[in-house]
Amino acid sequence: MSVTTRREDNVGYVTIDSPPVNAIGRSVRTGLRDAVTWAEQSNLERVIISGAGGMFAAGADTKEFDSDPVEPHLPDVLNAIDQSFIPWIAAIEGVALGGGAEIALACDMRIMAPSASIGFPEVTLGVIPGAGGTQRLPRLVGLANALDMITLGKPVKAQLALDIGLVHAVDEDPVYAAFMVNSEALGSFVSVRDLPVPMLDAAILNAARERINSKSSGQIAPHKALDIIEAGIGLPFLEGLDIERKTFLTLRGSEQAKALRHVFFAERGAKAPADLTAKPVELAHVAVVGGGLMGSGIAYALLNSGFRVTILETDDDGVERACTNVDTIIAASLKRGLIDEAGSNERRKRFAATTNYNNVSDATLAIEAAYESMDVKRTVFAALEQALPAHAILASNTSYLDLNEIARSVSDPSRVIGLHFFAPAHIMKLLEIVVGAHTSDTALATGFVLGKRLRKIPVAVGVCDGFVGNRILARYREAADTIFMDGSTPWDIDEAMVEFGYAMGPYAAQDLSGLDIAHANRRRQDATRDPARRYIPIADRMVELGKLGRKTGAGWYRYPGGGGRVDDPIVADLALEEAHFAGIKRVDYSADEIRERVLLAMINEAADILQEGIARNASDIDLVLVFGYGFPRWRGGLMHYADTLGAKTIVARLEELCKEDPIAWKISPLLQQCAANGTLISDAAPA
Numbered sequence: 086m087s088v089t090t091r092r093e094d095n096v097g098y099v100t101i102d103s104p105p106v107n108a109i110g111r112s113v114r115t116g117l118r119d120a121v122t123w124a125e126q127s128n129l130e131r132v133i134i135s136g137a138g139g140m141f142a143a144g145a146d147t148k149e150f151d152s153d154p155v156e157p158h159l160p161d162v163l164n165a166i167d168q169s170f171i172p173w174i175a176a177i178e179g180v181a182l183g184g185g186a187e188i189a190l191a192c193d194m195r196i197m198a199p200s201a202s203i204g205f206p207e208v209t210l211g212v213i214p215g216a217g218g219t220q221r222l223p224r225l226v227g228l229a230n231a232l233d234m235i236t237l238g239k240p241v242k243a244q245l246a247l248d249i250g251l252v253h254a255v256d257e258d259p260v261y262a263a264f265m266v267n268s269e270a271l272g273s274f275v276s277v278r279d280l281p282v283p284m285l286d287a288a289i290l291n292a293a294r295e296r297i298n299s300k301s302s303g304q305i306a307p308h309k310a311l312d313i314i315e316a317g318i319g320l321p322f323l324e325g326l327d328i329e330r331k332t333f334l335t336l337r338g339s340e341q342a343k344a345l346r347h348v349f350f351a352e353r354g355a356k357a358p359a360d361l362t363a364k365p366v367e368l369a370h371v372a373v374v375g376g377g378l379m380g381s382g383i384a385y386a387l388l389n390s391g392f393r394v395t396i397l398e399t400d401d402d403g404v405e406r407a408c409t410n411v412d413t414i415i416a417a418s419l420k421r422g423l424i425d426e427a428g429s430n431e432r433r434k435r436f437a438a439t440t441n442y443n444n445v446s447d448a449t450l451a452i453e454a455a456y457e458s459m460d461v462k463r464t465v466f467a468a469l470e471q472a473l474p475a476h477a478i479l480a481s482n483t484s485y486l487d488l489n490e491i492a493r494s495v496s497d498p499s500r501v502i503g504l505h506f507f508a509p510a511h512i513m514k515l516l517e518i519v520v521g522a523h524t525s526d527t528a529l530a531t532g533f534v535l536g537k538r539l540r541k542i543p544v545a546v547g548v549c550d551g552f553v554g555n556r557i558l559a560r561y562r563e564a565a566d567t568i569f570m571d572g573s574t575p576w577d578i579d580e581a582m583v584e585f586g587y588a589m590g591p592y593a594a595q596d597l598s599g600l601d602i603a604h605a606n607r608r609r610q611d612a613t614r615d616p617a618r619r620y621i622p623i624a625d626r627m628v629e630l631g632k633l634g635r636k637t638g639a640g641w642y643r644y645p646g647g648g649g650r651v652d653d654p655i656v657a658d659l660a661l662e663e664a665h666f667a668g669i670k671r672v673d674y675s676a677d678e679i680r681e682r683v684l685l686a687m688i689n690e691a692a693d694i695l696q697e698g699i700a701r702n703a704s705d706i707d708l709v710l711v712f713g714y715g716f717p718r719w720r721g722g723l724m725h726y727a728d729t730l731g732a733k734t735i736v737a738r739l740e741e742l743c744k745e746d747p748i749a750w751k752i753s754p755l756l757q758q759c760a761a762n763g764t765l766i767s768d769a770a771p772a
């Protein structure tokens with residue numbers, strides 16, 4: 086019963102009822118097709134279509150995209166609605182997305198609730214609208230608006246939908262409003278397909294093409310959407326519909342669409358494990374230790390989710406700095422229209438900064454974001470143990486330090502967990518939840534609940550140097566530095582990775598975060614580094630030269646006058662020198678070779694991470710890389726990408742690379758197993 090029908094007098098009510106999001110699968114399509122026949126046979130005066138549970142429809146059921154399309158097909162069902170002699174009115178609450186929005190476009194009239202939104206997010210799943218969206222929307226809202234909505238995939242709110250002519254009215258009760266529409270007015274509405282096509286405007290098309298090139302580089306679907314919209318302008322409606330359908334079906338089976346579907350479902354799967362039944366600690370007041378950029382970002386994220394927050398600092402200057410930092414974020418959010426005046430005042434009321442640990446005696450969670458030093462952490466945790474209630478959870482935001490050692494600073498280490506945020510903490514979606522040797526299920530459950538309340542993507546990870554994300558990042562940089570020293574330049578490596586789909590390459594990214602952080606890590610690792618492992622000294626030379634990145638005006642690149650980056654021949658010379666000292670004969674790597682080496686190094690490390698149980702599964706690694714480290718979403722994450730190469734191919738290539746350096750390229754046993762068994766890396770589980 087995915088679609089229900091009922092009549093009251095001569096009005097028919099058709100309700101899409103397919104929880105949780107009214108996705109349009111086969112049974113909904115069948116139900117809608119039958120509803121058209123029912124309405125016509127019942128000789129109704131009008132049909133009002135809405136969605137159950139306060140949600141119109143979330144679009145096609147994307148779970149069906151992995152199998153062949155099955156009749157009835159949505160475009161045919163919508164053509165039947167469109168051509169019906171009974172007027173249909175779409176009453177939209179919640180969201181009308183993708184195929185849901187296309188249902189609305191096939192109706193004669195559309196009414197939205199003020200809080201509802203409507204849009205065509207198909208390109209975010211690597212496809213284009215496949216049930217008339219590319220042909221009906223330009224007729225309804227004009228070329229520029231249609232290109233914006235379809236190629237960017239961003240839904241619009243009711244008021245904007247009204248302003249651009251996408252809907253006829255906005256009403257608190259759209260179903261009742263649809264019932265009240267005057268019959269004469271209803272009869273005067275023209276079906277969207279019969280509206281004139283917009284003029285072909287080269288300037289608008291070129292602007293959209295440029296925007297796609299800059300914002301959606303590497304992605305096929307937005308370009309295809311533009312092409313089909315453009316082609317539709319010169320074609321009769323049904324012919325336009327036909328090329329749209331063919332393109333939709335081709336894209337549906339493409340690698341990019343599969344990758345984007347994988348990330349979509351992995352994101353939704355990022356939740357507490359089903360067997361985690363412990364009750365989380367109740368959270369109302371959270372203490373944050375340290376009001377630097379990370380601590381204040383965490384504090385703001387907490388304020389945004391309704392918590393009372395107190396930042397703990399060591400002295401008055403620290404308190405003042407913390408207040409200024411949080412205030413700056415509040416003011417920026419206000420300026421960007423993310424919150425209003427009342428919201429900013431209310432957040433300020435829930436915030437305090439102090440040096441007095443007694444002020445957090447009712448906090449049930451503390452998140453330490455202090456300086457990355459084990460001594461500092463030990464002192465902080467001992468103080469937190471004294472100040473907070475005995476059941477409170479004590480979390481560290483450490484990026485690299487051993488959580489188990491931190492936990493030893495308190496008498497009950499089961500209270501200690503890692504909550505690794507990514508800067509800026511109020512914006513970045515990833516949250517690594519670090520599970521220590523003694524972390525209790527209560528602490529873990531609290532971490533997941535917090536992640537959900539902060540609307541982040543929580544991923545449980547185990548303890549090791551760098552956890553999942555920074556450990557792979559370290560290998561990424563090591564591989565890049567080796568390529569640089571042995572025959573390339575930072576700018577060639579950056580360009581190769583941007584071509585792969587990263588917004589910026591490893592060197593440009595490091596210039597942003599600063600070379601000193603990785604330097605401090607290398608010094609920390611000196612004592613435990615395998616002495617037989619090749620060490621690339623160029624980054625140390627950079628620090629000696631004071632080239633720490635953008636903040637010093639020069640890093641891997643130069644930033645003359647604080648402006649855009651330029652290649653730096655001095656940096657290129659460092660590699661020549663070091664290669665000369667080491668007696669290395671440099672080679673000229675192609676962009677493909679650069680990408681291959683860097684990505685294989687990351688995949689190999691990630692496979693070890695999975696085998697060691699530092700990550701629970703391959704999808705979690707994909708989430709970490711996509712949401713914390715800029716790995717292109719449309720490649721599906723590192724492990725999904727690895728499967729597109731295939732474990733056999735990867736291992737064969739790693740065997741070649743092993744001949745160059747058997748330590749750096751030591752092949753992960755997990756990859757070897759997958760290659761030998763012919764199984765997917767994404768299906769592999771920790772040993």
Ligand code: 3H9
Pocket residue numbers: 105106108143144145146147148159160180182183184185187206207210212213214215216218350353354
């Ligand atoms: C399309 O329409 C193509 C057409 O043009 C052409 C057709 C011919 N399918 O996100 P949530 C599941 S392409 C299947 O946590 P929220 C989701 O996996 C489609 N399942 O809730 C989760 O399952 P679980 C274009 C779907 O309230 C549960 O529903 N449409 C779909 O935070 C709850 O989801 C889109 O791209 C789906 N389409 O957000 C919209 N959508 O509980 C995609 C959701 O087992 N969807 N599920 O983990 C969304 O943006 C959000 O889910 C939505 C709700 C805003 C609707």
